[in-house]
Amino acid sequence: MNSAASNVAQPNETVFFQRGNVSVTNARFIVPGQTYAMSNVTSIKHVETPPSKLPGWLLIIGGAVFCFGKIWVLGLLLIAGGAGVLWKAKGKYDVMLQTSSGEVRAFGSTDPGLVREIVMALNEAIVFRG
Template sequence: METTITQPQQETVFFQDANVTVTQSRFISGGQTFAMRNISSVSNFHIKKSRAGAILLLMLGILMLFSEATRGMGIALALAGGVWLYFTKDSYAVRINSNSAEANGFVAKDRDYIQKILDAVNEAMVFRG
């Protein structure tokens, strides 16, 4: 009797860096692994950060500038609100849709980076057929 040993199929890698790996059968991000066969679609999901607190602080600081008694505090509050507003950035996510749920597969502030990952996942889905 002859024994046949088959070599495991080599996975095609569509995208790989320190944070994310996309192959023909898996999407790996951080501690999460998604099987490509369970993914029905992916999309770029925009996560808007609230700027209300920063705007409120900035406006309060500006209003305090009109009174000489509160001008110093107004400058500090206006600067703090302006800096807070400047550093508040929206995030983007690779939104994974499967038969059972939706999940954010990976979140980052760089929309182009998320788009590269989405393109790789779409390529992997097409490759699987």
């Protein structure tokens, strides 16, 4: 079966979420490269990993060192670059599934809203399953 066909719900499936190549039905949770049988999923959780701010702070500190060394232009560029890195830093949001085989990271994104929608759909699918 090709990957496009595997992402289509079967006639006896209820679709709770479908966006791009991610689907949640009462029978399956489909993500790129993997399909999970909902009958094997015992619980779902949403895990947030905050963004790393270390690179931004290192640039700012390096820029401050250059400013103290009277190399103003390079110092200010590094400080501005560090501030930009801090501003654009994004966290990582994961969907974790507890299955009979253990806990697995099933899906990850930098979009917290998408991950919340998927977790809600997975919870609905489990309740629907009974």
